[in-house]
Amino acid sequence: MMNNMKLKQLIEKYPFITDYFSGNKLDINLEEERTFTEFLDSFSEEEIEDFAIDKESLTENLEEYIQNMKEFLGIKEEKGVESLTILPGFDKSRKKEGFETLTLHKSEIISIVGPTGSGKSRLLADIEWTAQKDTPTGRSILVDGKVPDMKWRFSSNNKLVAQLSQNMNFVMDLTVREFLELHAGSRLVEDIEGVTSRIIKEANKLAGEKFEMETPITSLSGGQSRALMIADTAILSSSPIVLIDEIENAGIDRRKALDLLIGEEKIVLMATHDPTLALIGDRRIVIKNGGIEKIIKTSKKEKELLKDLEKMDAIIQSIRTDLREGRELSLKK
Ligand SMILES: Nc1ncnc2c1ncn2[C@@H]1O[C@H](COP(=O)(O)OP(=O)(O)OP(=O)(O)O)[C@@H](O)[C@H]1O
Numbered sequence: 001m002m003n004n005m006k007l008k009q010l011i012e013k014y015p016f017i018t019d020y021f022s023g024n025k026l027d028i029n030l031e032e033e034r035t036f037t038e039f040l041d042s043f044s045e046e047e048i049e050d051f052a053i054d055k056e057s058l059t060e061n062l063e064e065y066i067q068n069m070k071e072f073l074g075i076k077e078e079k080g081v082e083s084l085t086i087l088p089g090f091d092k093s094r095k096k097e098g099f100e101t102l103t104l105h106k107s108e109i110i111s112i113v114g115p116t117g118s119g120k121s122r123l124l125a126d127i128e129w130t131a132q133k134d135t136p137t138g139r140s141i142l143v144d145g146k147v148p149d150m151k152w153r154f155s156s157n158n159k160l161v162a163q164l165s166q167n168m169n170f171v172m173d174l175t176v177r178e179f180l181e182l183h184a185g186s187r188l189v190e191d192i193e194g195v196t197s198r199i200i201k202e203a204n205k206l207a208g209e210k211f212e213m214e215t216p217i218t219s220l221s222g223g224q225s226r227a228l229m230i231a232d233t234a235i236l237s238s239s240p241i242v243l244i245d246e247i248e249n250a251g252i253d254r255r256k257a258l259d260l261l262i263g264e265e266k267i268v269l270m271a272t273h274d275p276t277l278a279l280i281g282d283r284r285i286v287i288k289n290g291g292i293e294k295i296i297k298t299s300k301k302e303k304e305l306l307k308d309l310e311k312m313d314a315i316i317q318s319i320r321t322d323l324r325e326g327r328e329l330s331l332k333k
Contacts, residue, residue: 091291
């Protein structure tokens, strides 16, 4: 479960783990943007031999350490949903799908790729409906390995799935503060002020241009309102699963948006045509003719490619900014 969290996020959540790192002579300074696995993978063969680094047991022991410390400190986390499982159905030609079971865990991002009309939205809808062979695909959805309680289908306040859809049309005549207070109140949050200011802070990290608590919702830009919705969903929504149907580039930092959701221990499924977003996932579901054809694990080579793609995206972003600001455009390296 800690696999996808950056060290920074892990330390924020479990401050005591810095003792584990120093106890194991692991210098994580300057490594905080990495996950623990990425950090371990950064050692060379020689270092691994010289310092007798055993990646597997370091990872297992860290998990155990967190577990023990939580018990010792009496930290009770609401357990929430740990996993989501998809069992195969059929494609549009009634051929069985190309996998046996697919289980996703907290803090995992999986992307969904495939041509337009191939059935990506159908898959998201099956999950939202917790399908039990009662949709056109014949798929079944399990939550924590079991047939889910049908309450998920019909409850409106305690949903299994939060959707981040394309259109975020606000018609409400409220300021950002009023909107968030209303929402936090409906979720029975105790520290409303703390939570709302955290959401604003996170949303402003995602949006290109900052906004204030007192800004009317209706005057937010497209990017700002998206950023607000994402931060709101990550922090305030009780839904353990977040479905994203293509986050377009509306002036938000999409990488940070996904990191935020992962840090809040969501299971994220994201339909996308964008290679940068697709490769952020650990795996990707390939959909063809209405069925899951295969599941590809993002390879080390692809993660390298991701770094290059992110650099290219950053270049395009900065040219976009120049364009908006009325500057002359050139390729900066
Ligand atoms: N396995 C299936 N069996 C029967 N019908 C299916 C199956 N999968 C998808 N469909 C149907 O095919 C149509 C297209 O699927 P869907 O809208 O999910 O495509 P999409 O990949 O999301 O497309 P877009 O990229 O345009 O959003 C829908 O009407 C859907 O219900």
